[in-house]
Amino acid sequence: MPWISSLNIQSLFSWPSRSLSRQLLLGVLIGFSLSLTSTEYIRRSQKRKKKEQLEHFTPRPIELRSNEVVDGIAGLIGNTPLVRINSLSNALGVEILGKAEFLNPGGSVKDRVALQMINDAENLGYLRPNTGSRIFEGTVGSTGISIATIARAKGYDTTIIMPDDVAEEKVKALRVLGADVERVRPASIVDKKQYVNLARLRAKQFGQRDTVDEGRSDKNTLSHSFESPSHTAVVSIPPQHVEFDVAEPEDGGIHLTGPIGYFADQFENRSNFDAHFNGTGPEIWQQTSGRIDAFVAGAGTGGTVAGTGQYLKSMNEDIIVAIADPDGSGLLNKVKFGVMFDKREAEGTKRRHQVDTVVEGIITDAEAVAMSRYLVQHDGLFLGSSSACNLMACVKLIQKQQWKGERTVVTILCDSGTRHYSKVSLAVHLQKGLPTDSMTLVLVCFH
Secondary structure (H helix, E strand, O other): OHHHHHHHHHHHHOOOOHHHHHHHHHHHHHHHHHHHHHHHHHHHHHHHHHHHHHHOOOOOOOOOOOOOOOOOHHHHOOOOOEEEOHHHHHHHOOEEEEEEHHHOOOOEOHHHHHHHHHHHHHHOOOOOOOOOOEEEEEOOOHHHHHHHHHHHHHOOEEEEEEEOOOOHHHHHHHHHOOOEEEEEOOOOOOOOOOHHHHHHHHHHHHOOOOHHHOOOOOOOOOOOEEEOOOOOOEEEOOOOOOEEOOOOOOOOOOOEEOOOEEEOOOOOOHHHHHHHHHHHHHHHHHHOOOOOOEEEEEOOOOHHHHHHHHHHHHHOOOOEEEEEOEOOOHHHHHHHHOOOOOOOOOOOOOOOOOEEOOOOOOEOHHHHHHHHHHHHHHHOOOEOHHHHHHHHHHHHHHHHHOOOOOOEEEEEEOEEHHHOOOOOHHHHHHHOOOOOOHHHHHHHHHO
């Protein structure tokens, strides 16, 4: 019927009754109030939790070191300052702090790892100073320089196996420190000729029996190599020089006299983790008085991000630990394809030991170059590519979290730019059209 159709159409377009309108308005107001209440509750809970943490925290006292005398070069390692990156912090409205590891005597964060590995090997009896012992390591440079520095001070020889594409400054530094340097072509970790695998082989060869000893059968003559309890560090013993101490050490190690070949193996050695869990992490926690929201570090060997990150997480589980890798990342390939290698792993085309966030994304070469130039122009900081990548990752993390105000992000300033003069990657990227104007660089970094 026509009048029914007309009634239905009118009812569809008629305003709701006053009581219904009142109920709708009341529902909206209640929903809005609940939303505000829950948001405020979460904010207050977080504030209360942070306050409780600070109440149980003892702030770091002011330390005066003017009259302090340290014991040799080892005493200079660690306790590096946190430096505020003024330009980035002011631009983003978030405190970005860098742990100035380039101030270590060997010039990088790897000094901590090298000292820990050598000290642990000595404590286990695998190394003794001034016995003709030799430390072997496969590295792209920084760890090798740190090992050579500390080894020279402690009375050990060093052999460093490294890719032939590393910066020439690193090779010269190693040779000045008395290290034997063997340069090889870059290869996958599964290749027997990869520099880490070759370092292990050279350590084993150090302990091979020579023909003079083949006819000897006394029990004190050894002709083999063995691994440390952690199954990472190869210890080899030349048979004609080795004698066992009569008393066994209480720590369960094996004290040997005479020259020993020791493969440090930073990629697998637990000392790498311990150096940062016991050193870098506690230092950052003390220096920030516990006021830290995120820690950003490169993947590299995993020691820095794992050791420091785990310590910080043990103090406050809400701290974000972010890692990342550069363009051409072997780590990213491992996650995606199960292969820990990328054809762009040569140092001239990729940044090693950087940030991975498999969460935050990959840092491109252009971004790293832009950041390094930006830091020189605005902060007077001439940092290496690792440091530039770490700071670029900080920017990306802050943008992703949409942080503003009272937030603090800490990262590692691994080494300075003085070890990278001879690399041409900076000039290559600039020739490809990378902007040099300061304002444009800010846009490159922040957008």
